[in-house]
Amino acid sequence: MNAPAALDQDDAAKLVGTRFTVPGMRCAGCIAKIERELPKVEGIEAARVNFSSKRVAVHHLPGIEEERISEALRELGFEAQPLAENPLGQEAEEKKQLTRALGVAGFGMMNVMLLSVSVWAGADGATRELFHWLSALIALPVIAYSGRPFFSSALMALRYRRTNMDVPIAIGVILATALSLYETITGGEHAFFESAVMLLFFLLAGRVLDAEMRTRTRAGIGALLGRMGKSASVIGADGATRRVDAQDLEPGMLVLVAAGEALAADGEVEEGSSSIDNAMLTGESTPEPVGKGSAVHAGAINLGAPIRVRLTRVAEDTAIAEIARLMDEAGQSRSHYVRIADRASRAYAPVVHTLALLAFAGWMIAGAGWYQSAVIAIAVLIITCPCAMGLAVPAAQVVASGALLKRGLLVKDGSALERLAECDVALFDKTGTLTLGEPRPDISRLSDEDRAVALGLAQNSRHPLSRGLADALRAEGVDAAAIDDVTELAGSGLAGTWKGVRAALERPDETGAVLATRLSVGERAVTLTFADPLRPDTTATLEALGEAGLSSSILSGDREQAVAEVAARLGLEARAAASPQDKLAALERLREQGRRPLMVGDGLNDGPALAAAHASIAPGTASDASQQAADAVFIGERLMPVALAIRVARATMRIVRQNFVFAIGYNLLAIPLALFGYVTPLIAAIAMSLSSLVVVANSLRLAGSAKEAS
Amino acid sequence: MTGLTFLIPIALGMGALGLAAFFWSMKSGQYDDLDGAANRILIDEELEEDE
Numbered sequence: 119m120n121a122p123a124a125l126d127q128d129d130a131a132k133l134v135g136t137r138f139t140v141p142g143m144r145c146a147g148c149i150a151k152i153e154r155e156l157p158k159v160e161g162i163e164a165a166r167v168n169f170s171s172k173r174v175a176v177h178h179l180p181g182i183e184e185e186r187i188s189e190a191l192r193e194l195g196f197e198a199q200p201l202a203e204n205p206l207g208q209e210a211e212e213k214k215q216l217t218r219a220l221g222v223a224g225f226g227m228m229n230v231m232l233l234s235v236s237v238w239a240g241a242d243g244a245t246r247e248l249f250h251w252l253s254a255l256i257a258l259p260v261i262a263y264s265g266r267p268f269f270s271s272a273l274m275a276l277r278y279r280r281t282n283m284d285v286p287i288a289i290g291v292i293l294a295t296a297l298s299l300y301e302t303i304t305g306g307e308h309a310f311f312e313s314a315v316m317l318l319f320f321l322l323a324g325r326v327l328d329a330e331m332r333t334r335t336r337a338g339i340g341a342l343l344g345r346m347g348k349s350a351s352v353i354g355a356d357g358a359t360r361r362v363d364a365q366d367l368e369p370g371m372l373v374l375v376a377a378g379e380a381l382a383a384d385g386e387v388e389e390g391s392s393s394i395d396n397a398m399l400t401g402e403s404t405p406e407p408v409g410k411g412s413a414v415h416a417g418a419i420n421l422g423a424p425i426r427v428r429l430t431r432v433a434e435d436t437a438i439a440e441i442a443r444l445m446d447e448a449g450q451s452r453s454h455y456v457r458i459a460d461r462a463s464r465a466y467a468p469v470v471h472t473l474a475l476l477a478f479a480g481w482m483i484a485g486a487g488w489y490q491s492a493v494i495a496i497a498v499l500i501i502t503c504p505c506a507m508g509l510a511v512p513a514a515q516v517v518a519s520g521a522l523l524k525r526g527l528l529v530k531d532g533s534a535l536e537r538l539a540e541c542d543v544a545l546f547d548k549t550g551t552l553t554l555g556e557p558r559p560d561i562s563r564l565s566d567e568d569r570a571v572a573l574g575l576a577q578n579s580r581h582p583l584s585r586g587l588a589d590a591l592r593a594e595g596v597d598a599a600a601i602d603d604v605t606e607l608a609g610s611g612l613a614g615t616w617k618g619v620r621a622a623l624e625r626p627d628e629t630g631a632v633l634a635t636r637l638s639v640g641e642r643a644v645t646l647t648f649a650d651p652l653r654p655d656t657t658a659t660l661e662a663l664g665e666a667g668l669s670s671s672i673l674s675g676d677r678e679q680a681v682a683e684v685a686a687r688l689g690l691e692a693r694a695a696a697s698p699q700d701k702l703a704a705l706e707r708l709r710e711q712g713r714r715p716l717m718v719g720d721g722l723n724d725g726p727a728l729a730a731a732h733a734s735i736a737p738g739t740a741s742d743a744s745q746q747a748a749d750a751v752f753i754g755e756r757l758m759p760v761a762l763a764i765r766v767a768r769a770t771m772r773i774v775r776q777n778f779v780f781a782i783g784y785n786l787l788a789i790p791l792a793l794f795g796y797v798t799p800l801i802a803a804i805a806m807s808l809s810s811l812v813v814v815a816n817s818l819r820l821a822g823s824a825k826e827a828s
Numbered sequence: 829m830t831g832l833t834f835l836i837p838i839a840l841g842m843g844a845l846g847l848a849a850f851f852w853s854m855k856s857g858q859y860d861d862l863d864g865a866a867n868r869i870l871i872d873e874e875l876e877e878d879e
Binding site for chain 1: 832836839840843844846847850851854859860861862863864867868869870871872
């Protein structure tokens with residue numbers, strides 16, 4: 119469109135792709151806005167939105183930096199984070215393979231069924247033989263292709279002398295196929311190709327649903343470390359500076375941190391004074407003033423004047439890397455919660471083999487002949503296949519997650535619902551969780567003209583107050599006025615020229631504890647106060663949680679006074695000035711008392727706590743790292759999805775228990791019938807599929823669970 | 829019986845066509861962004877012309 123024509127020809131080959139995650143996309147308008155406006159930025163050739171995964175793929179010239187594109191997206195009104203190089207590639211490929219296998223199995227099932235039905239309807243002689251051969255011709259390649267996921271998984275398990283759910287499935291399918299082939303060649307009466315293919319189809323359907331769940335998630339802890347500066351300007355003994363990569367920095371080096379630059383290592387300010395945005399580490403939205411002797415941390419952004427910093431801790435020793443490590447460890451200790459279904463089916467598989475083997479031996483001894491014994495053994499193997507049991511948990515979880523997604527809550531991991539249902543105490547971070555986490559100005563006193571000027575000024579700065587002001591003005595649909603010669607002075611504000619008069623956003627003379635800025639245009643001046651408001655439905659959410667039996671309290675890293683104020687308004691107990699380690703310790707204490715804490719937080723300092731809590735939820739505005747550590751993410755300004763998550767999770771566990779009771783009951787009934795030879799492999803396959811369908815249908819009842827009330 | 833010599837290949841051929849169509853739709857990325865496709869239909873194209 120707007121790109122220079124020359125660019126299309128020569129540079130097309132040089133374009134590089136960068137992917138961003140943009141959680142704020144909510145409607146068709148957002149897609150249109152991003153795809154239409156982004157290519158208007160110099161050097162960006164094309165943008166393509168993937169709405170399902172909330173991502174934007176940007177094709178641009180190699181010269182453009184990621185930050186520039188993030189900034190462009192922010193100007194359009196979307197928070198964006200660059201993504202690491204295709205972290206989901208492998209999983210996506212796996213899912214595609216499963217879907218392809220499902221397609222092939224579906225094709226095979228329909229055609230083999232068609233032929234089988236005619237055989238059951240009474241075809242015999244040459245026709246039956248022809249149909250058996252045709253079935254074999256279709257079924258063999260289909261089974262070979264669609265069965266691969268099961269065969270390879272079973273082989274892998276056997277190689278390590280273990281057994282899993284796929285072993286009886288693989289054996290059952292192979293035996294049924296071999297026996298059918300034998301029947302076909304010798305012109306026998308029965309072939310069970312349809313049983314084998316149908317079994318594969320239904321199992322694959324379950325696997326695809328499961329894979330779909332899992333791919334909806336994760337971005338990798340790498341995203342956290344991605345926030346650290348990637349390099350720094352080191353000042354040599356002769357006073358000259360050179361760029362050094364973050365991993366090559368050493369303690370004792372003196373670095374120059376320019377305005378707007380992110381720190382690459384921890385250190386101490388040696389010269390200069392400025393203010394830094396430390397929101398990533400502390401969750402504190404106010405910029406922190408720093409001067410000679412102040413400690414600064416990697417990941418903080420220098421908002422004001424350039425400073426010189428003597429490095430103290432680098433690379434793996436920085437505070438931010440420490441948090442990443444804590445999160446990693448806490449996440450690992452949680453993997454004790456092996457999925458119930460997995461545990462059950464693992465214990466179950468050997469029982470199935472033994473039963474089938476016993477059936478074969480028993481009928482041989484009873485003198486039934488090896489062929490009939492084998493048919494009965496196959497029927498036992500298929501009918502007792504723990505599919506209904508395997509589906510009991512994931513089917514309910516997929517449906518419940520889908521229902522929650524529509525209400526603005528993204529559950530990242532199936533097992534998270536299990537843990538959410540068990541929570542009995544809730545801990546909330548303050549900034550960004552109970553509150554919106556962004557300073558919002560009171561702009562009601564501004565005239566339209568002032569609004570345009572304010573936006574024209576504010577959009578030039580990365581200062582949190584400027585950003586909050588710009589966001590609020592953009593939300594009102596204000597168009598920025600053109601301001602010339604905009605300059606930013608550290609600690610005092612922004613100034614420029616508008617239609618020949620001086621326009622400025624400055625620090626007001628009278629600053630109390632309140633955040634404020636003063637807009638002056640020529641002689642006029644208006645003071646804007648900022649506040650970090652509570653989410654609109656906080657009280658209702660806390661009540662709903664109380665009804666569900668969860669007591670809530672605040673666990674914040676913020677200042678004592680700010681926390682006490684919010685706690686008093688909501689009537690909650692509170693603990694302030696808690697470091698990441700303190701939060702971990704508080705959770706540990708609760709766990710020792712036998713409680714199961716739910717942690718709701720957004721700041722990077724909540725990362726370890728989110729990972730260590732029994733279950734955790736983060737708002738969509740949280741840093742990537744916190745979203746990564748949390749079990750679920752809620753989108754939007756409302757807090758209610760948190761209470762909803764608990765309610766739906768409990769409903770899910772009720773359904774899961776029903777599913778289990780049904781699956782076990784079915785097996786108790788079906789196994790004896792199969793053992794005593796009343797069941798042919800076809801009936802076994804139908805019964806197995808039906809039991810799976812009942813479980814799925816029961817789970818579908820959850821689809822409406824998130825709607826009622828609220 | 830002679831009808832089968834036509835009908836069975838036809839049935840198989842139609843099934844295979846369906847399968848081929850499914851593979852093609854998957855390869856061309858039609859399942860990559862299901863929600864996005866549902867939303868894109870709402871986008872007005874007319875804005876592009878006022879340049």
